[in-house]
Amino acid sequence: MIKSCYTTGIVALFILFTSGFAGAQNTKRTEKLFETARSLYSSDQYAKAIEVCGQILDIDSEDVNTHLLLSEMYKDMDSTRLEIIHLTKAQKNSDNALIDFRLGEAFYRLGMYSEALSFYEKYKAVKNISEKRQFLLACKMASCKFAIQAIANPVNFEPNRLGDGVNSEFDEYWPTPTLDGKHLVFTRLVRDSVNRPQEDFFMVELDSVNWEAQPMDGVNTNDNEGAQTLSADSRIIFFTACNRPDGLGSCDIYFSRFLNGKWTEPRSAGSPLNTSAWEAQPTLSSDNHFLYFSSNRPGGKGKKDIWRVEFLGFGEDGDPMWGKPENLALVNTDGDEVSPFIHANNQNFYFASDGHVGMGGLDLFSAFIDENGEVHDVKNMGYPINTFKDDMGLTISSIGDVAYFSSARESDRGMDIFSFNLDRGLQPQPVTYVKATVRNKKTHQPIAATIELVNINSKQDQSRTQKADEKGEAMLALPLRRNYAFNVSESGYLFYSESMQLAEVNTITDPIILNIDLEPIEIGAQMELYNIYFETDSFRILPQSEPELQKLVSFLKTNPKLKVEIQGHTDSSGNPEKNLELSKLRAKSVVDYLVSNEIQLDRLRWDGYGDTTPIASNETPEGRRQNRRTTIKILEK
Template sequence: MKNLLIFLLLLICGFANAQKHSSSPVKQAQKSYNLANQYISYQLFDKAIAELNQAVELDQNFAGAYQQLGDLYRKTGNYNSALKSYHKVLQIDPEFHSLTYYGLAESELNTGDYANAFIHFEKYLKYPGINENSRKKVEKYMNDCLFSQEAIKNPVSFKPVNIGQGINTTENEYLPVITADEGMIIFTRQTNRNEDFYKSIKKDENWSKAEFLSKEINTFNYNEGAQCISPDGNYLFFTGCNRPDGSGRCDIYISRREGNGWSKPFNIGPPVNTPGWESQPSISADGRTLYFVSTRQGGFGGYDIWKTELASNGSWTIPQNLGPEINTEFDEQSPFIHPDDESLYFSSNGWPGFGNKDLFVSRKVFIDGKQKGWKKPENLGYPINTFGEESGLSISSDGRLGFFASNQKDGYGGLDIYSFELPEKVRPASVTYVKGMVFDKDNKEYLDAKIQIVNLKSGELIFDDTADSETGQFLATMMSDKSFGLNVSKDGYLFYSQNFSPGANLEGKPFIIQVPLQKIEVGGLVVLNNIFFESNKFELLPESKSELLLLVKFLNDNPRIKIEIGGHTDNIGDEPSNQKLSESRAMSVYNFLINNNISKDKLSFKGYGESYPLADNSTEEGRKSNRRTEFKIIDK
């Protein structure tokens, strides 16, 4: 009871002291002040500011009007003007009100004056009557001040480059996303308050003049924005707001590229979209995990990052919050999952930063090959992050370049899109890609074949899609430190296989291939490039399983086909040993098929030793091609 009386006494004394300058003896100044309060109630802030400026011009000791001006300038983001107003209040009466110090400190924080902001936040906390929520917020801001002063002493390399007038104009361009081969960029352009998507194609290292993306996607009545594109450029996820088919205020939609055009957008519906607000999607490289931002219940703050998985039936699972390792009681937005599928970039004003939204990166934590959470987010550093707002970052597949929007002096007007070299410390794992074209071997027609890429060690399917029906093209990303198997298949054709070990190649170097598919005919031959044995042994290695199961499926789908499995070696060693080894390897494949319920009547096997080389045995590359397992159609 005694503490409560002391608290009330101090509070009354504070207000009594403030009361001296909260009104004006100048009638016209008081009238402008009262009129400003009316405008504020209607959120007519510009008119309120004009009246308050009139009030302080008539009465230069009107601290209440200066306080109100400072609060309005701060609310509207004009922090430099807010600073002048708060300093005027303190000049008139240093103890006018505790909130003068709060407003001053927040304005200093948002103009990068971290040392003074810390002092004035500390001063504010010494006043009685501050509730727990305000105290927590101020303590968070004070930590930001301490973090920022240290970070500025250790700047990171940051040299943004305007990506050119093919994309940037006098309008606002922002939220850039780029395909894995850096061949196409899609971004948002705002014209007359309407947001639409545009695309640009890279030609001779320069971006071509941007074009309107699609009438199927862009509308004149609604805004489209906050988009992401799959690494192959075939799927666009984006945010559409207040559309007739929407579930809530803003929903997530998807469109698929069809040749040079795009399909009509499809609302992905519940459980992802709700009557609330869902936005800012980011799709994983395999197309199976969608990250997005939502204000739905169950989160930690206003805006949280969530994820949903693509189920086997094509629907999306109930979204899961990424948890306190990513989300705070403040706001987390603009997620970008890199094609390495381990590095998540996002913006936040909750983790230690420079006062507004900063850019962060967090990495997945793996235990026994399974994800067990996220590492503590790392601020990308100064001057990538500043006292302003930074968000909307995307990263090239090789992890070298970041793309973002900024209003800088060398721009073409408004927000422009820039790229910059990402500091080594905050780069994702290096990712390369395979880009191919599938066509009929005989008539050269493009084929919409099924494309699958498997992590050979884990057996995990990392890409599962179809080649473009009009161009036969596909593109899939791969980690540079792992080995992968590619399988291309289509009904009526023999399948095609290939394997890639990017780490054994130049890191980050892409694989560009042509895939001619053969129709199923007697005599048709397929090299099983993803069948593996240890040197001079015939036991199948585990990495062979995915391709062997594909062969099982092929034989089940084509029940009339009979095949011969052939084993081949290089010419290292004596001929009898090579003959025996090739026959044993062919038999190992034969036995696997038998054990997976393929009839013996459909199968035979034969060892060919070193008799039929595909390449010169004088080089290791040639010998590698000659050590192979294949199958041949002998009846259909």
């Protein structure tokens, strides 16, 4: 874990505005002019204050207080090089060691880390430094050393400006790629009918021959919309909107849903997500489990913190339902943490912070969130992704190789969207996705069925459920290195079962496209179950079978008049007689499980068929996998 190192506001102004510094004595006139300059500075009249300071220096070019006052004004005006000039001149005639610290700060802000470190080390030699100042100094010195090392060992970073179909004469920022990588949603600062700046959402098809971004009608309003996140199926958008009549705070998180072919009117996402404080920059996990966001609400660790809240779906009124927001304490510092982004694998996490050791200002960091929600391994993303300037946020494709960000690095064009290939050491674990279309097997009409995806390698992971849309379509992210049970169910139909074996997959695979025909419950109808697992050459049921078996229990309880036959099947490996006997014993094991879960025995029959009824070739591993199955056949209804 990188140590928290937030500093802004810790060091009080050290300009004493007295004649206590060594150097030329102020005359009555210069003292009067200095009081005038200080008064002008206090009332933010910088230009006039600088002019009066010039008059003082015409009289006494070495006046320490005047040089310090000028350094303070130039600091406020972000004119760091002029600040350094006047700090250096003040230092010549002063023994105040804080000037060394201020010079270190100024050089640090310019990214001149060796010079900054030199002044910090000089200041470190001072006796009687407060404990708080010692901590601050240690942090700054650590940041300088980190930055020097990072510059000496840069990561790969070759940004490419996206084409004119995305970028325009206006500012574009906050790029969000869709799960399938086919589209990019972003915010554009346009001008309305009376030439006022107006933030709207645009979407571009990335794999089209001629990119041409289109406004997202329905989500865009006469107000500003920005800092958006999309659900994995691109049918929910959460975003930031400020100063709206129905808002709870200065900025709140809003949402819209894509229903019946169009986006719904945006509405506030409500409390407890939104409060009277500032909430913004949401990012939604691809399983729709958590929404991460930045907020300055009470109860945080610093100024702006990153929080997350459990997303419980939509209520009957169409509004989102939330759990209790929790502070991501191991990410947050005493400073600002903003621009969170959770990758589609739901574990690699990215954010911007000015409170961790880094290059200065806001740096980009990565972290890892495990299955228990614990944060590990916070890392600065390195140089030149990070610089001494503010680096505020990025998003990453589901494959994990391409990052998107916005920048004004081509200053004549304003803010544009860029992409770059991530250094291999920074790439998150990729994901693939399943795109399913569910229809009635007999009528071919779409079914808005319930889809359930279970990670059978983890007891901590909650199952994911999602309803197909009115076209019977759904899309879900599938992080690699896991095995999944995939079920589709709807009242009045047999449920569909599929096994997705991705535990040994380390690189991206082709997306899984499923055309699923649900069969109405009728006598003679049958369904194949692929997620009931047994020990090798045994009829002992393995624990990862539990989700599928519970699905079968629920199906039989929902349809209490059904009588079914449980059929066991094997592939052709091994001895046929032994396979036949094994398949019967496995079918009986399933029956025993069902009876132990309150399914009446008189509703159940069982038999084994060994390798006599294959549904695929036994010549391939995939074919043998399909043949190893449990079949449920309807006998009575």
